[in-house]
Amino acid sequence: MTIQSSIKKMTSQLKMVCCCALIMMSFLFQAVSAPGSEPLTQIQVPDSLSLGLAHLLDLADPENQPLFQPEKIKKLLAFVEGSKDPGALYFADPKLGSPSAYFDFDIRQRFDHMLKYAFNPNMPFHLTTPSSIRLSHWKPVPGLSGQMPVLWKIIDEREEPILVKGIEFVENTPDVFSGAYYRYHLYRTLILFKVNNRKVIISISKQKGKSDVGKKGYVLGSDDNWDYFYSGKPGLTKPGLGWVRSHMYDSYGINIYYEIDPYAPLLRCAAFKWVRAGWSKINVVKKHHIYNGIKRFAKSFKQIMEYPSLPSINTFGDAFSKINVMSANELKERLKIYLNILENRYGRDYRPPCAWSPQVFKDKSPWFQMSTEAMRSVLMVEYMKHAMGKSDTNVVVALLGLSK
Numbered sequence: 391m392t393i394q395s396s397i398k399k400m401t402s403q404l405k406m407v408c409c410c411a412l413i414m415m416s417f418l419f420q421a422v423s424a425p426g427s428e429p430l431t432q433i434q435v436p437d438s439l440s441l442g443l444a445h446l447l448d449l450a451d452p453e454n455q456p457l458f459q460p461e462k463i464k465k466l467l468a469f470v471e472g473s474k475d476p477g478a479l480y481f482a483d484p485k486l487g488s489p490s491a492y493f494d495f496d497i498r499q500r501f502d503h504m505l506k507y508a509f510n511p512n513m514p515f516h517l518t519t520p521s522s523i524r525l526s527h528w529k530p531v532p533g534l535s536g537q538m539p540v541l542w543k544i545i546d547e548r549e550e551p552i553l554v555k556g557i558e559f560v561e562n563t564p565d566v567f568s569g570a571y572y573r574y575h576l577y578r579t580l581i582l583f584k585v586n587n588r589k590v591i592i593s594i595s596k597q598k599g600k601s602d603v604g605k606k607g608y609v610l611g612s613d614d615n616w617d618y619f620y621s622g623k624p625g626l627t628k629p630g631l632g633w634v635r636s637h638m639y640d641s642y643g644i645n646i647y648y649e650i651d652p653y654a655p656l657l658r659c660a661a662f663k664w665v666r667a668g669w670s671k672i673n674v675v676k677k678h679h680i681y682n683g684i685k686r687f688a689k690s691f692k693q694i695m696e697y698p699s700l701p702s703i704n705t706f707g708d709a710f711s712k713i714n715v716m717s718a719n720e721l722k723e724r725l726k727i728y729l730n731i732l733e734n735r736y737g738r739d740y741r742p743p744c745a746w747s748p749q750v751f752k753d754k755s756p757w758f759q760m761s762t763e764a765m766r767s768v769l770m771v772e773y774m775k776h777a778m779g780k781s782d783t784n785v786v787v788a789l790l791g792l793s794k
Contacts (some may be wrong), residue, residue, distance in 0.1 A: 430479040432677065435469065435492060442466035443482060443662065446644050449553075450579045450596040458551050458581055467585060470494060470646055470660040479681050485664045487673065488640045491680035494660035495688045499695045501589045501649040501657060505542040506703050507695065508647075509580065509591065513706060515558075520616040520771050521690040522683070524571065525561040525763055528578070541582050541591070551583035557598065563618050564607025566686070567679075569627025569744065571620065572638050572667075574601035588649040601638035601667075608742035608750065610732070613686070615780070616771055617732065619742065619750040622759060629745045638667040659688065694778065701777050712790065713769045721765040722758060727789050728768060729757060 442463035448454050474480065480492040497504065508518045516523035528538055538554050545552070558578040564571045575598040582591045603624045610617035625632040642664040650656040661684045668674040694700070716724065733740075733751050741747045760768070769790060776786040 430678070430681070431475065431477055433475065433478045433480050435480050435482050436465075438465045439469055440483060443644065446581075446592065446594050447485070447596065447642055449581070450577050450594040450642075452555075452577050458553060458583075460551065460583060460585065467590070467646070467648065470648055470658055471650070479677060481677050482662055482664075485642050486640055486666070488642065488664040488666035489673075489675060489677050489680065490662060490664040491677050491684060492660070492662050493681060493684040493688065494658060495692060496650075497657045497659055497692050497695045498655050499657060500655045501647070501652075502542045502545075503655075504647060504657060504695055505545075505591065507700070508691070509538070509541055509593075510703065511538040511540065513703070513710070514767070514770070516767065517770055517774055518694050519687055519691050520563075520774060521613055522563055522687040523560060524563050524618070524620070525559070525767055527559050527763070529557040529559060529575075538580070541580075545582055545584075545589060551581055554580040554582075558595070564609055564620070564627075566609060566613060566682075567628070568604075568631075568636075569607050570604035570625075570636055571607040572601040572604050574638055574641075575599070576641075576643075588652055590649065591647045593643070593645040593647075595641070595643040597638065597641040604634075604636040604638075604667075606632070608744060608747055610736060610740070610742060610750065614689075615735075616690070616775060617735070620756065620760070620764075621748075622756050627744050627747065632746075634669050636667060636669045638665065639671070639673070640664070640666040659691070661687070694774070697778055699777075699779075706773075706777075709773050709790065710770060713766050713773075716766070716769075718762050718765075721762060721769075724769060724789060725757060725760070725765055728772065729754065731772075731785055731789065 442465060445456075445459065445462040446466075448456050449458060474494065482490045482492060484490060507513065508515065511528070514526055516526040538556070539552070541552065541554075556578050558576045559573075560576060561573045562571050576595040577598055579594045580591060581594070582589075584590065604626065606621040606623050606625045606627050608619040608621075608627065610619055624635055626634050626636060642662075644662040646658075646660040648658045648660070650658050663680050663684055665675050665680050665683075666673045729751065736751075738751055739749055740751060741749055772781065772789055773786060775781045776783065
């Protein structure tokens with residue numbers, strides 16, 4: 391080995407070590423200095439849940455075709471329904487080196503209402519989770535379940551559990567701390583069944599391969615506004631880590647939506663999540679990152695599900711049909727109106743509250759390089775914000791051409 395090549399190798403190794411140190415310091419810093427946060431006591435869920443968790447995760451694996459056995463998850467459902475320590479961070483056994491977290495929350499809503507909005511074949515799932523997911527669409531697996539059925543119409547007619555399998559494409563919103571957003575595919579299995587006359591739907595996911603490289607994104611204003619900027623450029627937005635090429639290596643999820651009382655509007659929603667992500671195959675995700683991510687999902691989902699004046703599914707369907715038939719050119723014209731709305735909302739010279747962040751409205755090219763699906767999603771989310779009272783009626787009329 392020549393002196394030059396040795397120096398080059400040592401430089402590369404030093405760069406890797408420095409990068410890893412910066413990443414670890416960055417995530418450690420956010421763990422210590424997250425505003426308003428107190429250290430949570432970490433509690434592992436009971437070992438008796440392992441059988442049920444493993445059984446559900448096996449159902450998401452396309453190489454396995456086991457039958458769903460409800461008796462194997464009795465203890466799991468009992469844990470979900472039981473009380474928890476509000477000052478604790480619960481977690482489960484790691485999966486393939488992926489750390490985990492658990493979080494549950496209640497929604498004062500009827501089960502069938504939740505099914506109609508969150509598990510509707512004609513309504514993208516990301517519309518009920520706008521702070522977590524930018525894009526999502528279902529890809530049926532040939533030879534399995536085909537298209538997702540209209541679940542709320544068949545659950546009362548079927549005694550046996552209903553299983554739906556497919557592949558879901560997902561692109562998430564920018565992470566609040568690192569700014570990274572990722573595109574990936576999930577093997578997804580839905581199980582709809584009844585326990586003691588109470589309805590349950592379980593959504594199980596397993597990531598299909600490594601994600602695309604993480605790209606820089608920014609939360610505009612408060613995360614509650616559901617406004618985001620997607621640069622299309624690889625990297626993180628943390629100072630000194632802009633050049634890092636990160637990936638999500640593995641992720642697994644089990645979301646349980648459990649009817650607490652069939653005669654009252656009350657649901658228990660529980661999420662187990664495992665994630666392994668980082669750079670150069672080094673995982674930098676900690677339990678509290680996953681926990682905060684689940685809470686972020688829960689906040690917008692609960693807000694939408696409990697909103698008392700949410701338009702009917704038919705009203706949403708009419709609005710979405712109008713958006714779906716817009717051509718690429720028409721969508722770009724609507725996007726110009728959308729950018730004017732954002733500029734009025736934040737100011738023409740607005741920079742996100744991150745070090746070295748760009749003026750997001752100065753260069754319009756990232757906005758107009760969005761895919762047709764992404765432009766449609768922007769309009770759909772703006773309609774959801776209008777439905778939730780988060781935006782002015784005149785804004786939606788101008789943006790979508792809808793009647794007041």
